[in-house]
Amino acid sequence: MEFDWDAEQQGFRAKLRAFIAENLPADWENLAHGPGTSEQSIFSKKFCGELAKAGLLVPHWPKRWGGSDADAWSQFILAEEMWAVGEPRGGQYMNVNWIGPTLMRFGSEEQQQRYIPPMARGETIWCQGFSEPESGSDLASLRTRAEKDGNIYRINGRKIWTSYAGHADTCFLLARTAPGRGGMSILLLPMNTPGITVREIPSLIGRGDIHEVLFEDVEVPVSALFGTEGQAWEIARSVLALERAGIPRFALAGRMLHRAVTELKKAGRFGNGAIGQAARAYAACEAARLYSCQIIDQRKRGLPPGPDGSVARFATVTAERLATEFIVEHLPEALAGGDVMLLSHHQRAIVAGISSGAAEIQLNLIATEFLRLPREPR
Amino acid sequence: MDFTLNADQATLATAIDSLAARFETVPTNYDGFTLFGRDLEQELENGEFFDIALVPELGPLSAALAVERLSRLPYTAEFALSMLFRPHLSGEWPRPIAIVENGRPGRFVATAKTILVIDGENVGITQPSPDEIEPVESIFAYPMGRLKTGVTITPLPASEAAIVRKWIRVALAAEASGLLHTAIAMTVEYLTVRHQFGRPLGTFQALQHRLAECTVLAGGVRWLALRAAWTADDGDAALAALHAQESATRVIYDVHQMHGGIGVTLEYPLHLWTYRLKALISELGGRGGQASAVAQHCFGSASSY
Numbered sequence: 001m002e003f004d005w006d007a008e009q010q011g012f013r014a015k016l017r018a019f020i021a022e023n024l025p026a027d028w029e030n031l032a033h034g035p036g037t038s039e040q041s042i043f044s045k046k047f048c049g050e051l052a053k054a055g056l057l058v059p060h061w062p063k064r065w066g067g068s069d070a071d072a073w074s075q076f077i078l079a080e081e082m083w084a085v086g087e088p089r090g091g092q093y094m095n096v097n098w099i100g101p102t103l104m105r106f107g108s109e110e111q112q113q114r115y116i117p118p119m120a121r122g123e124t125i126w127c128q129g130f131s132e133p134e135s136g137s138d139l140a141s142l143r144t145r146a147e148k149d150g151n152i153y154r155i156n157g158r159k160i161w162t163s164y165a166g167h168a169d170t171c172f173l174l175a176r177t178a179p180g181r182g183g184m185s186i187l188l189l190p191m192n193t194p195g196i197t198v199r200e201i202p203s204l205i206g207r208g209d210i211h212e213v214l215f216e217d218v219e220v221p222v223s224a225l226f227g228t229e230g231q232a233w234e235i236a237r238s239v240l241a242l243e244r245a246g247i248p249r250f251a252l253a254g255r256m257l258h259r260a261v262t263e264l265k266k267a268g269r270f271g272n273g274a275i276g277q278a279a280r281a282y283a284a285c286e287a288a289r290l291y292s293c294q295i296i297d298q299r300k301r302g303l304p305p306g307p308d309g310s311v312a313r314f315a316t317v318t319a320e321r322l323a324t325e326f327i328v329e330h331l332p333e334a335l336a337g338g339d340v341m342l343l344s345h346h347q348r349a350i351v352a353g354i355s356s357g358a359a360e361i362q363l364n365l366i367a368t369e370f371l372r373l374p375r376e377p378r
Numbered sequence: 379m380d381f382t383l384n385a386d387q388a389t390l391a392t393a394i395d396s397l398a399a400r401f402e403t404v405p406t407n408y409d410g411f412t413l414f415g416r417d418l419e420q421e422l423e424n425g426e427f428f429d430i431a432l433v434p435e436l437g438p439l440s441a442a443l444a445v446e447r448l449s450r451l452p453y454t455a456e457f458a459l460s461m462l463f464r465p466h467l468s469g470e471w472p473r474p475i476a477i478v479e480n481g482r483p484g485r486f487v488a489t490a491k492t493i494l495v496i497d498g499e500n501v502g503i504t505q506p507s508p509d510e511i512e513p514v515e516s517i518f519a520y521p522m523g524r525l526k527t528g529v530t531i532t533p534l535p536a537s538e539a540a541i542v543r544k545w546i547r548v549a550l551a552a553e554a555s556g557l558l559h560t561a562i563a564m565t566v567e568y569l570t571v572r573h574q575f576g577r578p579l580g581t582f583q584a585l586q587h588r589l590a591e592c593t594v595l596a597g598g599v600r601w602l603a604l605r606a607a608w609t610a611d612d613g614d615a616a617l618a619a620l621h622a623q624e625s626a627t628r629v630i631y632d633v634h635q636m637h638g639g640i641g642v643t644l645e646y647p648l649h650l651w652t653y654r655l656k657a658l659i660s661e662l663g664g665r666g667g668q669a670s671a672v673a674q675h676c677f678g679s680a681s682s683y
Binding site: 002003004005009270276282283284286290291293294301311314315318360363364366367370372373377 | 381383384387586589597601605609614616624668670672676
């Protein structure tokens with residue numbers, strides 16, 4: 001056991017920081033309202049294109065798909081550095097972290113050839129069509145239907161709170177092909193297919209982030225089926241495994257804490273009350289960071305994902321919460337025209353415990369899978 | 379970054395495990411609030427475990443792992459300061475070691491050979507004679523004692539005082555981590571076997587979520603303590619101690635609450651862990667003291683993050 005970054009890892013981080021310094025525009029902080037905004041989505045294609053040319057977009061992917069077979073630590077360091085500056089990859093971080101790798105594992109040859117190279121070049125945005133109005137944490141209850149009719153699937157239904165849908169080229173869509181949990185399937189659906197309507201939902205997160213997506217008699221060839229019919233649950237679990245460390249929110253939270261502290265010190269307002277809260281929040285950020293490192297360490301060793309992922313995720317949610325609570329109490333002017341970065345961090349932080357699975361579901365898993373408490377009768 | 383024990387660490391862990399195995403069981407009769415492990419301390423002495431931080435292949439991280447493991451036991455003994463703090467003192471100072479903070483009674487003071495005396499910003503050290511120390515009855519699950527007034531204390535220079543504070547923080551966090559571990563494990567067991575309303579208490583989501591949150595806190599304390607032992611960084615030590623005291627405050631309340639009446643009795647040994655944690659909560663100025671240290675060491679230059 002040891003807690004040092006080795007020379008190669010330090011070098012990789014330095015390289016990323018240099019790249020960011022060189023490629024983020026001077027007005028980046030004003031642009032960085034959120035990964036889903038039009039400005040950031042458009043910028044992400046330019047930025048990810050440059051990342052790809054520098055070999056920094058998908059370093060942990062296999063060489064065959066444009067990566068350099070780097071280990072899981074590279075992905076972690078990459079995610080930390082990107083999220084800490086406001087995620088200039090926009091929604092493309094999903095391609096890098098899980099959509100690409102999931103396609104490599106479950107996709108047909110045709111699907112891989114069609115979708116992976118544009119991802120590796122940083123040219124394409126995806127959205128994840130999971131949640132529905134009646135189906136949030138209870139994902140298995142989803143209603144959107146995909147009915148097979150000859151050589152097409154006909155899709156009808158509604159997805160909601162869908163991030164990046166406004167600019168997405170393709171949807172990783174979860175739909176029902178038969179009743180029950182075993183009747184869920186995944187379709188790779190081009191967003192320009194007739195019958196799809198995307199409506200932005202004004203939200204606390206920021207402009208352009210979440211959407212409602214309607215599907216009315218949307219027809220796709222059967223070749224859009226990803227994996228086999230009924231395989232969605234298995235694939236979704238594999239996706240969760242790839243995403244088990246989740247977004248490194250503690251990286252931006254920690255940086256925003258330091259930024260707020262600097263402001264408070266300048267104003268002579270970093271007194272004992274503020275110190276106590278800032279220190280508590282920073283300890284939580286660092287605890288979350290070490291938990292995430294533990295998950296990466298397990299992944300690097302090829303260990304199967306376990307309930308530690310839920311522990312790491314909840315620690316991150318707590319860290320994000322304490323950081324935002326500190327700022328809202330001690331530097332409220334940041335959220336009222338004072339600091340665009342602190343504002344956008346605060347706006348995005350509200351979904352820390354909601355997107356990609358409610359924090360309470362993580363607590364259920366910690367109780368039953370990690371602590372092995374008896375299950376609640378259902 | 380490597381979260382798996384290397385060969386030397388694993389060998390040490392096995393040795394500590396087999397030593398600890400003999401002290402896992404709570405004896406049926408013991409007096410009062412404290413279960414003092416004289417034999418445990420002797421075995422650690424015999425096995426030269428107090429000096430593992432000085433062994434180049436092991437170092438302070440291995441010592442912290444040992445402290446964390448030993449603190450899971452029902453028996454208490456003075457090993458945390460001896461293992462993690464004593465190696466950093468200049469000069470030969472005999473163990474056991476105790477801390478007296480602002481004239482208050484402290485853990486292990488009545489049996490200590492070396493006492494650190496912290497008075498506000500000043501840190502001094504002394505080797506008390508037996509008539510300069512006396513035991514104090516307390517509800518804490520440590521033997522508590524008092525240093526009488528008028529004892530000659532050698533002041534430590536500021537640079538050494540900083541090192542002292544740092545390693546006390548690491549020792550505190552590592553010990554708290556082990557204590558939190560067992561307090562939570564006992565609660566898991568109790569919630570699994572105790573039935574009310576016709577089902578195990580542990581099936582109630584209200585309790586599951588609270589205990590899950592305690593678990594997240596406790597594991598965070600462990601990682602922060604171990605990292606601080608590895609980096610020997612003042613800021614890391616302050617973060618670890620702060621998170622330890624913060625988490626202990628929350629966990630003590632929750633695990634007692636979940637145990638209900640049985641946890642209030644002295645025959646049920648939960649207090650052997652929780653009333654040690656209570657003693658740790660106030661050390662080095664409590665959470666306010668650790669927060670000041672975090673501000674000093676982590677928020678000193680904001681651009682360094």
